[in-house]
Amino acid sequence: QLPPSLVVDVLIFYLVLRALDTIEDDTTAFSQDPKLKVETLRTFHKTALVDEKWTLLPLVVGEGDERRLIENFGNCQRVYNQLLDAPKQIIADITQRMATGMAEFVDKDMGQGTTTIAEYNRYCHFVAGLVGEGLSRLFAASQLESSTLSRELHLSDQMGLFLQKVNIIRDYLEDYVDGRAWWPQEVWKKYATELGEFAKTSQNANNSQAALSCLNELVTDALELGPDCLHYMRNLQCKEVFSFCAIPQVMAIATLDKLYNNPDVFTGVVKIRKGLSCKLILQTKSLPQLHSIFYTFAKSIKEKALSVSNDPNQERTIKACNAILELTVEKAQQEQRARWVPLTLGVGLLLAVPIWFVEKKMYRHLILAGSAFSYLMVGRLLKEPNPLLPAKELERDILAKKKKMN
Numbered sequence: 001q002l003p004p005s006l007v008v009d010v011l012i013f014y015l016v017l018r019a020l021d022t023i024e025d026d027t028t029a030f031s032q033d034p035k036l037k038v039e040t041l042r043t044f045h046k047t048a049l050v051d052e053k054w055t056l057l058p059l060v061v062g063e064g065d066e067r068r069l070i071e072n073f074g075n076c077q078r079v080y081n082q083l084l085d086a087p088k089q090i091i092a093d094i095t096q097r098m099a100t101g102m103a104e105f106v107d108k109d110m111g112q113g114t115t116t117i118a119e120y121n122r123y124c125h126f127v128a129g130l131v132g133e134g135l136s137r138l139f140a141a142s143q144l145e146s147s148t149l150s151r152e153l154h155l156s157d158q159m160g161l162f163l164q165k166v167n168i169i170r171d172y173l174e175d176y177v178d179g180r181a182w183w184p185q186e187v188w189k190k191y192a193t194e195l196g197e198f199a200k201t202s203q204n205a206n207n208s209q210a211a212l213s214c215l216n217e218l219v220t221d222a223l224e225l226g227p228d229c230l231h232y233m234r235n236l237q238c239k240e241v242f243s244f245c246a247i248p249q250v251m252a253i254a255t256l257d258k259l260y261n262n263p264d265v266f267t268g269v270v271k272i273r274k275g276l277s278c279k280l281i282l283q284t285k286s287l288p289q290l291h292s293i294f295y296t297f298a299k300s301i302k303e304k305a306l307s308v309s310n311d312p313n314q315e316r317t318i319k320a321c322n323a324i325l326e327l328t329v330e331k332a333q334q335e336q337r338a339r340w341v342p343l344t345l346g347v348g349l350l351l352a353v354p355i356w357f358v359e360k361k362m363y364r365h366l367i368l369a370g371s372a373f374s375y376l377m378v379g380r381l382l383k384e385p386n387p388l389l390p391a392k393e394l395e396r397d398i399l400a401k402k403k404k405m406n
Contacts, residue, residue: 001240001243001244001247002240002241002244003144003238003240003391003392003395005142005144005391005395006138006139006142006144006240006241006391008079008083009083009087009091009138009141009142010135010138012076012079012080012083012087012091013087013090013091013094013134013135013138015069015076016048016049016076016080016091016095017094017095017098017131018066018069019044019048019069019070019073019076020041020044020095020098020099020102021127022061022062022066022067022069022070023037023040023041023044023056023061023062023070024037024041024102024106024127025062025180026061026062027178027179027180029056029059029060029061029062030059034106034107037103037106038103038106038107040056041099041100041102041103041106042099042100042103044095044096044099045092045095045096045099048073048077049077049080049091049092049095050077051077052074052077052078052081053074054073054074054077055071055073055074056070057071084141086141087138087141090134090137090138090141091134093134094130094131094133094134097126097130098126098127098130098131100126101122101123101125101126101127101130102126102127104126105123105126110179110180110181110182111179111180111181111195112181112185112194112195113181113182113183113184113185113188113195114182114183114184114185115184115185115186116184116185116186117184117186117187117221119184120182120183120184120186121161123182124160124161124164124165124168125157125160125161127164128160128161128163128164129156129157129158129160129161129164130157130160131160132156132157132158132159132160132161133153133156133157133160135156135245136149136150136152136153136156137150139238139241143394143398144237144238144241144391144394144395144398145235145236145237145238145241146235146237148235149235149236152232152235154228155228155229155231155232155235156232158225158228158229158232159228159229159232159245159249161225162222162225162226162228162229162249162252163248163249163252165218165221165222165225166222166252166255166256166259168182168183168218169183169215169218169219169222169256169259169265170255170259170265170269170270170271171269172198172215172265172266173199173265173266173267173268173269174269176195176196176199181195183195183214183218187214187217187218187221188214190213190214190217191210191211191213191214192207192210192211192214197210197211198210198211198214198215198266199266199267208263209310211263211266212261212262212263212308212311213311213312213313215259215260215261215262215265215266216260216261216305216308216311216313216317217312217313217316219256219259219260219301219317220313220316220317220320222252222256223253223256223298223301223317223320223321223324224320224323226253226294226298226320226323226324227323227324227327229249230290230291230294230324230327230328232245233245233246233249233287233290234287236388237387237388237389237394238388238389238390238391238394239285239388239389239390239391240390240391241391242286242287242388243284243285246284246290247280247281247284249290249294250280250284250290250293250294251272251277251280253293253294253297253298254272254276254280254293254297255270255271255272256297256301257297257300257301257304258270258271258272260301260304260305260317261304261308261311280293286388287331287387287388288331288332288334288335288338289335291327291328291330291331291332291335292328292331292332292335292336294324294327294328294332295324295325295328295329295332296332298321298324298325298328299321299325301317301321302317302318302321302322302325305317305318305321306318
């Protein structure tokens, strides 16, 4: 998806942060000395990012591919060292701030989740909001996106929080079993005395209703970030960057639709179907398409909320959905017209032709070709011109400006 001028910067950024995440998530390697984990995190930006020979041996950290990343991090460091100064500084800065934030939570007992909503938001900011900020700064540094994007830190942060909160809601059971839960007590203590009660919903009808109400409140909390995510996406100008950012966002709102009022959250991991995932990837190429997808799932969640009359969060959920619907309805309807009107015209053309005329093979082919042509041409006329530009075109403009300056 990403253009060559960005792909290595973003790849190294993700690998560095994945290494941090691996260290944070490992519950066994540092069990004898938790302070060592804190020190490793806090010094990562000036050890692992600086020293090609950095290692955590004899500790064995992570599993599978993540373990290999830690063990061979010197390869990542060598490529990082060859980056331009701007992306290097961005990666180092985000790494330091994220590691410091992660270290803040290492010594805390997370068996019952975060304490307050503010702490929940703070954790999400460190592990995901900063990723959004770093990406925005990398996009701007490449000049494929406007320099103003790197200053829209609130919107970048909200993009990351939206994705992270969806993951935390979805992973309730797995995180609780691992003793590293993130659901905020300020929310779930309205509905239970112990976080694990929700995992016993099948044994008690009252538990089940309370669990769903808690779930719906957290889904609503995530939904309220939707408008800021849409505002961020509106600011993008590079086609490839847009797709890179949009696909996780549409996956997230589709997952929220699946999570809402779904008791399966408390017995396993809820995921959207692979077929739907593929469809979303293929249909997220422009802002109208993005708006159409957000509109569809916000409408679906609103309809579900209207049917759950005993949910104390119903009014708040509907309000959050309405905020998204108001922002997306215009472009969503435009996208739907561009999709269905030409199809209707094409079918109408076929139906309008006398049967005896269609029976002649040569004419049948001409009619089918005419219908297909009308479908394509009318669709193009109805679609709003895509303001997103391919990276190659933007890069040509950047080079032309540099030549003028010289």
